[in-house]
Amino acid sequence: MIVVYRADDVLAAVERGLRIDFExxxxxxxxxxxxxxxxxxxxxxxxxxxxxxVPLLGSESSDFTFHGRRWRIILNGSLGGRGLPLPAALxxxxxxxxxxxxxxxxxxxxxxxxxxxxxxxxxxxGDRDRRSLERDLHDGAQQRxxxxxxxxxxxxxxxxxxxxxxxxxxxxSDELSRSLEELRELAQxxxxxxxxxxxxxxxxxxxxxxxxxxxxxxxxxxxxLPQPVEVAxxxxxxxxxxxxxxxxxxxxxSVQVRQTSARLTLEVADDGVGGARTVQGSGxxxxxxxxxxxxxxxxxxxxxGRGTCVRATIPFG
Amino acid sequence: MRSGDDPVRVVIAEDSVLLREGLxxxxxxxxxxxxxxxxxxxxxxxxxxxxxxxxxxxxxxxxPTHTDEGLRxxxxxxxxxxxxxxVVLSQYVEVRLASELxxxxxxxxxxxxxxxxxxxxxxxxAIRRVACGGSSLDPMVVxxxxxxxxxxxxxxxxxxxxxxxxxxxxxxxxxxxxANRLVVTVRAVEKHVTAIFDKLGIAATADAHRRVLxxxxxxxxxx
Numbered sequence: 001m002i003v004v005y006r007a008d009d010v011l012a013a014v015e016r017g018l019r020i021d022f023e024x025x026x027x028x029x030x031x032x033x034x035x036x037x038x039x040x041x042x043x044x045x046x047x048x049x050x051x052x053x054v055p056l057l058g059s060e061s062s063d064f065t066f067h068g069r070r071w072r073i074i075l076n077g078s079l080g081g082r083g084l085p086l087p088a089a090l091x092x093x094x095x096x097x098x099x100x101x102x103x104x105x106x107x108x109x110x111x112x113x114x115x116x117x118x119x120x121x122x123x124x125x126g127d128r129d130r131r132s133l134e135r136d137l138h139d140g141a142q143q144r145x146x147x148x149x150x151x152x153x154x155x156x157x158x159x160x161x162x163x164x165x166x167x168x169x170x171x172x173s174d175e176l177s178r179s180l181e182e183l184r185e186l187a188q189x190x191x192x193x194x195x196x197x198x199x200x201x202x203x204x205x206x207x208x209x210x211x212x213x214x215x216x217x218x219x220x221x222x223x224x225l226p227q228p229v230e231v232a233x234x235x236x237x238x239x240x241x242x243x244x245x246x247x248x249x250x251x252x253x254s255v256q257v258r259q260t261s262a263r264l265t266l267e268v269a270d271d272g273v274g275g276a277r278t279v280q281g282s283g284x285x286x287x288x289x290x291x292x293x294x295x296x297x298x299x300x301x302x303x304x305g306r307g308t309c310v311r312a313t314i315p316f317g
Numbered sequence: 318m319r320s321g322d323d324p325v326r327v328v329i330a331e332d333s334v335l336l337r338e339g340l341x342x343x344x345x346x347x348x349x350x351x352x353x354x355x356x357x358x359x360x361x362x363x364x365x366x367x368x369x370x371x372x373x374x375x376x377x378x379x380x381p382t383h384t385d386e387g388l389r390x391x392x393x394x395x396x397x398x399x400x401x402x403x404v405v406l407s408q409y410v411e412v413r414l415a416s417e418l419x420x421x422x423x424x425x426x427x428x429x430x431x432x433x434x435x436x437x438x439x440x441x442x443a444i445r446r447v448a449c450g451g452s453s454l455d456p457m458v459v460x461x462x463x464x465x466x467x468x469x470x471x472x473x474x475x476x477x478x479x480x481x482x483x484x485x486x487x488x489x490x491x492x493x494x495x496a497n498r499l500v501v502t503v504r505a506v507e508k509h510v511t512a513i514f515d516k517l518g519i520a521a522t523a524d525a526h527r528r529v530l531x532x533x534x535x536x537x538x539x540x
């Protein structure tokens with residue numbers, strides 16, 4: 001098909017409110033949506049660079065291979081926000097102008113996916129380390145401290161005639177109890193043993209029950225899921241519940257955990273102040289990496305004054 | 318089944334030698350008799366079958382997988398030898414796991430955070446209570462149950478003191494034990510208990526073993 005177009009037509013159309021929304025998919029793992037603002041600034045950024053063409057002459061969707069993976073691009077053009085379809089030639093022109101940036105974008109996506117994958121591997125390795133550290137703590141320090149406090153208790157019962165010794169041993173016991181408590185919390189923070197032993201449903205119930213804000217928990221789970229999926233879901237719940245209580249000042253949190261044939265979906269919505277951001281280095285960013293490294297999707301919707309909703313979909317199997 | 322004033326016969330299942338010995342000494346000092354010690358689930362089951370103890374004290378995490386062998390063994394013991402009381406010690410306590418453990422009845426069962434053994438007096442009291450047919454649920458499980466129902470209208474009608482008493486009842490404490498904890502008279506506790514049963518609409522029963530079931534059944538009913 002030969003499409004005739006002039007760049008001026010496109011620019012004129014942009015002035016009249018040309019809007020091109022496009023989505024780029026690879027095997028279904030990443031979903032990029034851009035608003036008109038982004039699209040326009042990208043249109044003007046394409047001058048003369050068409051080095052990696054994507055066949056997109058007016059067609060609405062196209063599959064292509066890039067960096068060893070299959071991708072699909074879908075373009076939706078409209079004029080003036082009224083949903084009018086673009087004239088074919090104009091669509092073709094816009095499509096071609098997008099060629100370069102799409103390839104650039106795809107390249108960025110591929111790169112960021114590789115990075116996310118790498119970060120996911122780092123996270124998984126970290127999980128293993130933390131798990132073995134937790135086991136070391138449990139088998140070592142925790143057991144020793146516990147048997148030390150038993151010995152102290154026995155000693156205490158044998159010096160009942162000496163009030164000073166009683167008091168000293170009592171104080172030592174209290175100190176030991178506090179150390180044990182701190183150690184238990186530390187071990188729990190390192191690795192949630194309840195999750196690996198009993199799965200997401202039991203662990204999630206516990207999180208909901210211990211949350212400082214009332215949680216409506218709805219779960220449709222059928223047995224155990226692969227460990228990385230359970231771990232990611234658990235940490236998302238932890239972080240989202242903690243954020244809702246700490247930063248969002250929520251008074252009610254709703255949690256939905258649903259397992260379908262091949263994916264786990266998770267939604268944590270609160271009635272708090274909103275305005276959360278997934279900035280670099282924040283807990284949410286790390287969670288997004290985890291989910292992306294599992295080929296899942298992660299999103300945070302948080303408009304000021306309208307609460308926060310954290311959603312994740314993680315495929316498995 | 319134990320009778321009269323015979324000493325309580327206990328089997329301990331705990332894979333840490335240090336702790337196993339500590340527990341044995343502790344229970345021995347308190348006048349209980351340790352009739353067997355084991356370090357994994359299969360030997361626990363064999364020992365229970367052989368010695369028919371009053372009570373098995375079981376650590377959840379034991380070889381080979383160090384996950385929940387002990388909990389599974391506790392379920393087996395309850396099903397196979399209903400006369401043997403079990404007290405499960407765990408590094409974490411969860412409502413769901415507690416519910417599963419008492420699903421077949423709250424008699425002769427305990428579920429405690431492992432750290433609780435450090436408070437010797439209370440721990441020994443809990444062991445005795447369970448050996449005598451009672452129950453002992455960790456305070457953390459009870460507080461989670463209460464938190465789940467905290468906005469139920471009936472629960473909101475309780476006073477702070479009544480909530481406290483309700484928590485102790487759910488843990489399995491008798492009126493006398495609750496009175497000791499709160500440093501009040503048994504008579505005062507009885508009054509609170511009556512008020513609680515009135516407000517929650519639970520049929521009153523003086524038997525601590527029976528009422529723990531009633532209270533737990535109430536708390537587990539999801540709001």
